[in-house]
Amino acid sequence: VVRHHRGDIVPRAEALLYAADRAHHVATVVRPALERGEVVLQDRYLDSSVAYQGAGRVLDGTEIRDLSLWAAEGALPDLTVLLDLDPDCARVRLDSADKPFDRLEAEKTEFHARVRDAYLELAAAEPERFLVVDAAGTPEGISRQIRERVSTLLG
Numbered sequence: 001v002v003r004h005h006r007g008d009i010v011p012r013a014e015a016l017l018y019a020a021d022r023a024h025h026v027a028t029v030v031r032p033a034l035e036r037g038e039v040v041l042q043d044r045y046l047d048s049s050v051a052y053q054g055a056g057r058v059l060d061g062t063e064i065r066d067l068s069l070w071a072a073e074g075a076l077p078d079l080t081v082l083l084d085l086d087p088d089c090a091r092v093r094l095d096s097a098d099k100p101f102d103r104l105e106a107e108k109t110e111f112h113a114r115v116r117d118a119y120l121e122l123a124a125a126e127p128e129r130f131l132v133v134d135a136a137g138t139p140e141g142i143s144r145q146i147r148e149r150v151s152t153l154l155g
Contacts, residue, residue, distance in 0.1 A: 014053055030075060051116075082133065084116070
């Protein structure tokens, strides 16, 4: 919802909107699926808020993590796959895509560098929960690395 808003949103309000959306999503989609014994895959989650709203928007990362954990009722993923790509390479890919930028994609290189650094710090702090994959690799190589790690989690 927030990613497609075109007006200016102050950073704290943006963080709160993401937390509210996450609280609703966890309560209505994630928890019921987990209770049914299903595997849940998500594109972006709590760590994204720490990186984007914390480092990207220059808010306190610990406050953003605490807010996000509260919103998610403490739910953390068993695995977070971080597709790591140098911001300059990422910009080339974004510029060649045939779609308009959302508010986050439209940010300057410095923003994306802060976000990447925050993600890498999160991954270094919790290596058992993160798989960092070089997104400059081939799709086949990236897919193989992810499948191998997921297969160890699923048994």
